[in-house]
Amino acid sequence: MGPLQGLSIEIMNQERIVLIAAILIFGAAAFGLPGFLTAANLIAIVRSIAVLGILALGMSVVIIGRGIDLSMVAVMAMSVAWYLQLLGDAMPDSSAFALVVGGVLAIGLVNGFLIAYAEVPAIFVTLASSSFVFGYVRSQLIPSDAVPVPDGHWVEILGGVRYFGVPVEVYLFIVLAVMVFLFLRFTKWGRYVYYAGDNPVAARNIGIPVRPMLVLRYMLSALTAFIAGLLTAASLHSINTRVVNSTLLYDIVLVAVIGGIGLSGGKGGVRNVLVGAALIGIMLNAMTIIDIPLLYQNLIKSTILLAAIIVDGLLNPRDEQTAQQGDI
């Protein structure tokens, strides 16, 4: 972090540092790794982070509102597993879909309600609901870890959809990114997310419906998780609930935080998610091409997360007046 000291903080915010790092790694890989700078590989990079990016979009809206949703991966895997199981048990598609979407929204609602009205810290509520969702669905609703997509079902067809050789999840990622961008940037409710995240008490005092909006954000993140799960199943033709035990949840937080969305809330936007996702995508792809073992990949990834959090702490110091309530 040497150059940091010489530059003023306004110029070198975390997003720019990460962007520069991403460009540097991209340049080095393009120069040093044969086959990196091809259209197919670039599409593969974007695709490999599309699902992660979609999850990070949902997470970032929650984080900007000064919260965190640790139940996203559980909701993603278990909702889709339940949906596929219902289909496997010959339930009509429309009722199965409605039932599962209802369930997903209910989880978001309960998360939001407990955080907004019972004032339980988000980290505990969503950690608990994550375990609950996994445990309940896995033990009561599905018999195995892996649930296959029924043959010829639209989810399977979705996975094969390509426009100009680009998989459908890339387009969905772009569409969702634009939608979240427009929401956060240009709608009244989107601006309220920042106010509520920056200073919930003040936001409430000026008449913003802070609590109902908080509930809404957790419902949105749950819904985003469901979409990400559908895309995963579309590509793999099955969903494996083991993903709940993986590092995916930390990767989502990593993408959001590394791009410069402060965990203290009120800061950042879609651009930060894109920058964070780009760095992770380029890095993982380059490390795979070089054939670095997974253990080292995790080490490198976690070192970067640690560095990002330290830089975040230096550049976005917590506001002493507001850092008390609802802080994670």
Place this chain on the structure above:
Amino acid sequence: MKPIKTLMAAAALAAAAFTAVPASAQDDPAPAQYAAALKDKRVLMVPMAMGFDLAQGWAAILKHEVEAFGGSFETRDPNWSVEAGAQAITEAISSDPKPDVLIVMSPDLNSYSKLMKRAQKEGIYVLLIDNPANFKADAYLGSDWTELGRLEARAVIDGCSESASKKIGLVQGDQVNATSLFQYAGIMDVLKDHPDFEVVAKPDSNWDATTSRNVTTTMLQQHPDLCGIIDFWDGDATGAAAAIRDAGMQDQVFLVTTGGGEKTADCDRIADGTYGAVVMTELAQESYNMVTIIKYLLQSGQAPGTSSPYIYTLLHATTKDNLRPDSCWDLKALQAMAGN
């Protein structure tokens, strides 16, 4: 504790021998001895998780058999958590009454070694299944993973026979699980006799299908002339298969993997061309081997840890050419048999 038990067992055997002598042909004492040795015995299985086909298959057959001889069969589900598995074993050791036989699927070479030794000291027979560990179990029942790797390598060599390219890629599991390490060793063992074949990449999937898909996508782009891939588990090979399908290379890349031989996971995928070959475990045979060893140990009178045989299950590579209707087993049918 131990000598007393041994003495009692010896006395029981001696008594049995005495009563056996005057028995007439109509009065075979063996069923009574068999029943006495096996009745009310507790068998507890702690796999890595109960949520996958092999564990559910083992459990179905074991439950059916153990309950048939009057014992009780239970499972614990650590759900892939090493700590939860360790806790389940610890609880089993200190429970009252203790299980008589503990069946453990170890997540790696070392994690449970000490715990399993303690279980043996407490008079519990410990069977190690599917995953080898650094521990002298009362029997290891499962695959010879090095041989399994050899079979995979031979299958991929066969699959590549008509291809001009001799490049293959490996999607390994991880770098701690014995199944992954031994598979790799077996593959390399065969490939050293085939110097024309080259392993161009060997990423880890960490047993995750999405990771497997991403690394395979990269591998196919880096080496568009790849002729074969070995993915180390059918649980994540769906990802490698998706990458091959997305690249439109199903006809070019021969995908080999290994699995428990469950119908929807393996045979259906061989039939539809997703997998070129699957090296399968004969699940039913493996489970009945466990049953045999349990029956033997409970009647043997020997102290736990006395002997540690390896009961390897016969492995074979199944391809479209040798696929038969009975090549795979059906989880639903097995569970129906066990009544659960």
